[in-house]
Amino acid sequence: MNFDQARFSREDVYEPLLSEKDSTTVEVDADGVLPDDLTRDELTLPGLSEPQLARHYTRLSQMNYSVELGPYPLGSCTMKYNPSFTEDVAADPNAGVHPDRSDRTIQGTLGLLHGLQEYLADIGGMDAVTLQPPAGAAGEFTGILIAKAYHEARDDDRSEIIIPASAHGTNFASAAMAGYDVVELPSDEEGRVDIEALEAAISEETAALMLTNPNTLGLFERDIVEISEMVHDAGGLLYYDGANFNALLGRARPGDMGFDIMHYNVHKTFATPHGGGGPGAGPVGVVDELAEYLPSPMVRETAHGYEQYEPESTIGKVHGFAGNWLVLVKAYAYIARLGDAGLADASAKAVLNANYLASQIDLEVPYGPFHHEFAATSGDRDAADVAKRMLDYGVHPPTTKWPELVSQAMLTEPTEVEDKASLDDLAHAFNAAYADSDEALETAPSKTSARRIDQVSAARNPRLSWQSLDDSE
Amino acid sequence: MTTGNGRRDGSPYAPHTDADEAAMLDAIGAESVEELFDIPDDVRFDDEFGIDPTGERELRQTLADLFARNEELTEFLGRGHHAHYVPALVDDLSRRSEFLTSYTQYQPEIAQGFLQALFEYQSMLVELTGLPVANCSMYDAATALAEAALLANRLRRGASGHRVLVPEHIQEGRLGVLENYLDGADMEIASYPMEDGAADVDALSDLVDDETVMVYAESPTVRGVVEERLADIGDIAHDNDALFCLGSDVVALSLLQEPASVGADVVVGEADALGVGTAYGMGLGIFATRDDYLRQVPGRLVGVSEDAADMRAFTLTLQTREQHIRKERATSNICTNQAWVALRTAMHMAWLGPDRLVGMAKDAVTDARDLADRLDDISGVKAPVHDRHHFREFVVYTDQPAPAITNDLAGRGFAVHALDDHHIQVCITEVNADAADELVAAFEEVA
Numbered sequence: 029m030n031f032d033q034a035r036f037s038r039e040d041v042y043e044p045l046l047s048e049k050d051s052t053t054v055e056v057d058a059d060g061v062l063p064d065d066l067t068r069d070e071l072t073l074p075g076l077s078e079p080q081l082a083r084h085y086t087r088l089s090q091m092n093y094s095v096e097l098g099p100y101p102l103g104s105c106t107m108k109y110n111p112s113f114t115e116d117v118a119a120d121p122n123a124g125v126h127p128d129r130s131d132r133t134i135q136g137t138l139g140l141l142h143g144l145q146e147y148l149a150d151i152g153g154m155d156a157v158t159l160q161p162p163a164g165a166a167g168e169f170t171g172i173l174i175a176k177a178y179h180e181a182r183d184d185d186r187s188e189i190i191i192p193a194s195a196h197g198t199n200f201a202s203a204a205m206a207g208y209d210v211v212e213l214p215s216d217e218e219g220r221v222d223i224e225a226l227e228a229a230i231s232e233e234t235a236a237l238m239l240t241n242p243n244t245l246g247l248f249e250r251d252i253v254e255i256s257e258m259v260h261d262a263g264g265l266l267y268y269d270g271a272n273f274n275a276l277l278g279r280a281r282p283g284d285m286g287f288d289i290m291h292y293n294v295h296k297t298f299a300t301p302h303g304g305g306g307p308g309a310g311p312v313g314v315v316d317e318l319a320e321y322l323p324s325p326m327v328r329e330t331a332h333g334y335e336q337y338e339p340e341s342t343i344g345k346v347h348g349f350a351g352n353w354l355v356l357v358k359a360y361a362y363i364a365r366l367g368d369a370g371l372a373d374a375s376a377k378a379v380l381n382a383n384y385l386a387s388q389i390d391l392e393v394p395y396g397p398f399h400h401e402f403a404a405t406s407g408d409r410d411a412a413d414v415a416k417r418m419l420d421y422g423v424h425p426p427t428t429k430w431p432e433l434v435s436q437a438m439l440t441e442p443t444e445v446e447d448k449a450s451l452d453d454l455a456h457a458f459n460a461a462y463a464d465s466d467e468a469l470e471t472a473p474s475k476t477s478a479r480r481i482d483q484v485s486a487a488r489n490p491r492l493s494w495q496s497l498d499d500s501e
Numbered sequence: 502m503t504t505g506n507g508r509r510d511g512s513p514y515a516p517h518t519d520a521d522e523a524a525m526l527d528a529i530g531a532e533s534v535e536e537l538f539d540i541p542d543d544v545r546f547d548d549e550f551g552i553d554p555t556g557e558r559e560l561r562q563t564l565a566d567l568f569a570r571n572e573e574l575t576e577f578l579g580r581g582h583h584a585h586y587v588p589a590l591v592d593d594l595s596r597r598s599e600f601l602t603s604y605t606q607y608q609p610e611i612a613q614g615f616l617q618a619l620f621e622y623q624s625m626l627v628e629l630t631g632l633p634v635a636n637c638s639m640y641d642a643a644t645a646l647a648e649a650a651l652l653a654n655r656l657r658r659g660a661s662g663h664r665v666l667v668p669e670h671i672q673e674g675r676l677g678v679l680e681n682y683l684d685g686a687d688m689e690i691a692s693y694p695m696e697d698g699a700a701d702v703d704a705l706s707d708l709v710d711d712e713t714v715m716v717y718a719e720s721p722t723v724r725g726v727v728e729e730r731l732a733d734i735g736d737i738a739h740d741n742d743a744l745f746c747l748g749s750d751v752v753a754l755s756l757l758q759e760p761a762s763v764g765a766d767v768v769v770g771e772a773d774a775l776g777v778g779t780a781y782g783m784g785l786g787i788f789a790t791r792d793d794y795l796r797q798v799p800g801r802l803v804g805v806s807e808d809a810a811d812m813r814a815f816t817l818t819l820q821t822r823e824q825h826i827r828k829e830r831a832t833s834n835i836c837t838n839q840a841w842v843a844l845r846t847a848m849h850m851a852w853l854g855p856d857r858l859v860g861m862a863k864d865a866v867t868d869a870r871d872l873a874d875r876l877d878d879i880s881g882v883k884a885p886v887h888d889r890h891h892f893r894e895f896v897v898y899t900d901q902p903a904p905a906i907t908n909d910l911a912g913r914g915f916a917v918h919a920l921d922d923h924h925i926q927v928c929i930t931e932v933n934a935d936a937a938d939e940l941v942a943a944f945e946e947v948a
Contacts, residue, residue: 303841349782
């Protein structure tokens with residue numbers, strides 16, 4: 029496949045900024061509305077017609093890659109196809125109610141939330157689920173706050189969270205935000221949790237161990253039952269990061285492995301669109317013993333219909349209202365559409381695709397057996413350069429240089445939505461880029477809207493608004 | 502058996518034919534897909550969830566039926582989640598799959614479109630706030646406020662105390678989130694009193710001391726009151742080396758005093774009044790601040806750079822603040838954010854242009870005033886309770902019990918919010934203004 033991304037350009041800019049198309053200043057004359065000293069003097073914004081805006085945003089959209097254009101094998105990000113119908117469902121005008129409505133008048137909304145709480149509890153092997161956290165990292169923070177509340181209720185003052193070195197950066201940041209010291213855990217030679225190192229790390233200070241399984245190399249933590257016993261024997265809790273849950277649907281559940289708390293990444297596992305960075309949703313599931321600490325409100329079913337309630341020892345709020353409602357609707361619709369068989373098939377094909385792709389690329393994959401993702405190494409080639417060259421083949425490259433356990437890592441997760449032909453194209457992009465000359469790699473990409481972008485200049489001389497561009501002229 | 506698209510025993514979004522699957526297994530050297538799972542027997546799940554797969558048509562009907570169980574009420578509700586009319590252009594263009602189904606812009610060369618749209622969003626916030634740095638989104642106003650307090654605390658590491666002052670009247674969710682975010686930083690929250698719905702500035706002045714790291718005020722307040730002494734509040738904060746954080750929303754900012762002009766160091770609030778409509782509280786958190794605090798900003802920032810063809814190009818920048826680089830020393834744990842909502846808000850603001858945006862904001866003042874005046878004419882009703890200027894919403898006093906009135910109004914097709922036994926809050930924008938006459942008539946019947 030030949031790829032040339034659309035580019036709109038004039039002189040030394042691509043599509044001009046809205047502010048370059050029009051800049052209108054209006055005097056804010058609020059006579060008779062508010063006293064002068066309570067209002068601003070003027071406001072300057074673009075004042076464009078609808079047809080002009082339609083072209084502006086359509087051109088911008090054409091200078092943007094998406095999962096509907098091609099594969100997006102970002103390891104641990106799980107970019108899968110987002111079904112069209114879930115968008116229509118979420119756009120139902122009856123679905124958009126205000127959060128201050130009384131329970132009795134929004135039985136549809138509460139019914140969906142209750143249904144999703146139940147679905148997620150079943151799929152994760154958890155006893156109760158909150159839908160309030162607005163993203164995965166917010167879910168982590170919520171989960172750690174729950175762990176903290178649990179320990180505090182026992183007058184058990186613990187100060188540490190143990191996290192594998194290869195974990196997502198959000199794990200460390202979430203634990204720190206909740207006030208914990210982070211103890212970093214090295215991997216063993218096979219890329220899994222080092223049991224001896226874990227033994228040494230666990231103490232009466234251990235509030236929780238955060239793990240993802242399969243881990244960021246795609247490897248299942250085979251010793252998970254032993255790990256769980258070690259943590260629990262020391263009075264700690266076990267937290268599951270749901271980033272890699274797409275590997276396990278219908279085959280294993282965090283609750284059955286001994287995890288006490290987990291978050292779900294609905295844009296990863298349940299196909300809600302990532303929207304160029306969000307909104308996501310990070311529901312959190314817990315075992316019975318922790319259900320009293322969940323954020324408020326939760327939804328339950330009674331003889332009189334659905335109602336919201338406050339868990340007995342709730343940690344309170346983690347979002348101003350009920351989280352990212354529209355995203356939750358899409359996740360519910362996806363789960364209901366696929367059912368047991370579809371969910372299990374999604375994981376099967378995700379694992380099949382990762383293994384097939386790995387077998388077709390010339391790069392070494394040092395660890396295995398992996399599941400839905402693998403960390404290839406570009407060896408003596410710079411992984412970021414190989415990735416830039418892959419762009420010219422019309423695919424999005426993998427996550428690069430992470431996890432650090434693998435040198436020049438290219439963490440690759442094709443997901444279940446690619447067919448064999450697409451995977452063959454992807455493998456070709458890997459192999460062609462990997463084999464290309466140093467010069468080709470360093471000057472890539474050349475077929476994208478923009479050529480290689482200077483990151484250093486952007487950070488050294490921050491220009492973060494169109495106003496800052498005017499100033500520098 | 503699998504037969505590609507349309508088969509019944511798998512995911513409709515996993516496109517493998519039987520022949521492909523066999524060829525792929527052959528290439529891997531495996532007999533079956535199950536063989537690829539390295540899961541010990543003792544943690545294998547052998548049961549079922551009991552979720553039956555559903556066809557798209559049937560499922561759409563089921564969900565339409567479910568949502569139809571929501572009563573069709575005309576909502577006069579606000580308190581931090583405000584609905585304005587969202588033009589069709591926003592739905593149409595934001596739902597283009599190039600925007601909707603893209604990921605965070607880790608490869609900026611193929612993501613110029615979204616990056617530019619976010620850069621434009623940041624620029625609009627810079628214009629509205631008068632502050633030079635705006636990030637490209639927080640989850641909502643509550644989490645943005647909490648992040649502002651954490652920023653203030655980082656700037657004052659050596660301070661003798663770590664207190665944040667917030668108004669007595671504050672949306673419950675904002676206070677709740679703030680409590681949770683500050684807990685881990687050993688910070689505390691105290692509230693300052695309000696007088697007739699606005700900050701009691703003298704009382705505030707007495708409360709601020711050298712343990713205070715941030716003073717938070719809102720305009721409009723949660724009760725819709727336009728705060729009149731923002732500059733004084735800012736001065737009090739600054740005299741005590743505390744940051745002044747102002748909460749507002751994108752529509753109000755187009756009309757009310759520019760935050761920079763009253764000394765705001767950080768502006769937070771909701772941008773979901775544009776581009777979202779009513780979405781059960783799904784929000785878009787504003788976060789804008791001064792240049793001095795740039796390296797303490799949470800969340801994503803889009804900046805300008807140049808590409809190898811010497812063309813202007815956009816990229817995520819200053820990422821060393823963020824969790825994927827800095828881990829536990831990051832300014833925040835935020836990763837996934839509200840980028841697509843920011844795209845929609847920017848589209849909506851561009852569609853309005855400055856004239857119509859300011860006009861909409863003026864209507865929010867005059868429509869609220871008119872509606873309050875009309876309710877005030879009803880026997881047993883006083884509106885507004887606070888003798889202040891209001892923006893979109895106001896509090897109504899009722900002689901009769903407020904919960905009963907709210908209930909009766911629901912029976913007549915209107916949703917309002919009972920604050921306590923004798924107070925109701927009412928919010929008006931162009932999406933419900935046409936029903937104002939009917940609301941007044943219904944109020945007369947039930948109050």
